[in-house]
């Protein structure tokens with residue numbers, strides 16, 4: 001999008017209410033960063049959080065894009081989170097980087113730990129990052145894509161507030177515990193998958209509830225433990241269900257082991273937000289594994305990945321994970337991102353009010 005806007009707020013005010021407009025990725029990121037700064041997040045961290053939301057929107061991951069801003073703002077009016085917390089980063093003798101995010105956002109803490117994780121992976125072939133006391137409220141692929149862009153294979157998992165029952169259960173125990181994986185390619189964007197362990201991410205259930213749409217059978221139970229296709233009933237004291245029954249349930253359990261037990265962070269069911277009625281983020285943990293394929297002695301790694309991608313396509317897989325996002329990314333970069341000006345202006349006002 002080539003249009004250069006000198007005053008974004010004046011530009012937004014020039015639209016009638018309910019009229020949509022488009023902003024470039026850069027302009028929208030700068031506006032969202034301003035909103036976070038007004039809400040009390042220090043500049044550097046605000047830029048990272050803004051990218052987290054705007055890049056998700058840019059790539060068509062709407063459940064973790066702009067939709068999240070009101071919940072971020074509501075959370076930032078509480079002491080549940082410490083915006084601007086300085087993470088403790090400790091490099092152990094082995095390949096482990098320990099991070100205590102001190103109840104700050106996960107993404108800025110990861111950005112600070114990332115150079116150490118990559119250096120250790122380059123030295124030893126593999127490194128892990130164990131983060132605790134961190135609030136992750138975004139899409140997870142954003143955490144692994146930068147590793148793959150620098151030639152590393154990366155796998156990450158976070159746990160979150162319990163919204164999902166284990167297989168056979170009727171009450172939430174696990175978070176929707178997503179995992180994301182990224183693998184570099186030669187001269188092409190990385191292969192990246194990122195998925196919740198629930199049938200549907202909670203953000204998508206909220207979007208369905210907002211638009212009055214039912215969710216597919218098997219997505220969740222109501223507060224009485226009965227299957228329901230009404231997203232509002234799932235959100236009102238009900239529970240989400242794991243994908244593929246016992247298989248998703250076991251993966252959610254693994255995420256608790258790696259992201260909570262191993263890091264020292266809260267298990268999903270231990271996250272206690274009582275007393276913080278408007279808080280939405282989870283004070284949980286994050287696990288990240290980083291592998292340097294260049295140190296495996298297998299010099300043909302990238303050719304092997306191309307052979308894999310080719311075989312999948314020849315067998316009929318029309319799209320690799322990540323392809324949809326990359327196509328959306330190109331469209332957003334060319335045409336800008338569609339936004340509701342009145343909504344953006346209301347968030348600007350709310351962020352200022354929240355700070356006061």
Ligand code: NDP
Pocket residue numbers: 061063064136137138139140141158159160176177178179180192193194195196197200201202204319320321322323324325326
């Ligand atoms: P989706 O089911 O939409 O997608 C999961 C993955 O499968 C994506 O990598 C997607 O690629 C890929 N994919 C989807 N359809 C196909 C297909 N037909 N062929 C090949 N690949 C395909 O994701 P979820 O709804 O499970 O998760 C949504 C988001 O929610 C994630 O970003 C996750 O990180 C986030 N989340 C965050 C939480 C947190 O606490 N921070 C908690 C839970 C979820 P593509 O992207 O290209 O479509």
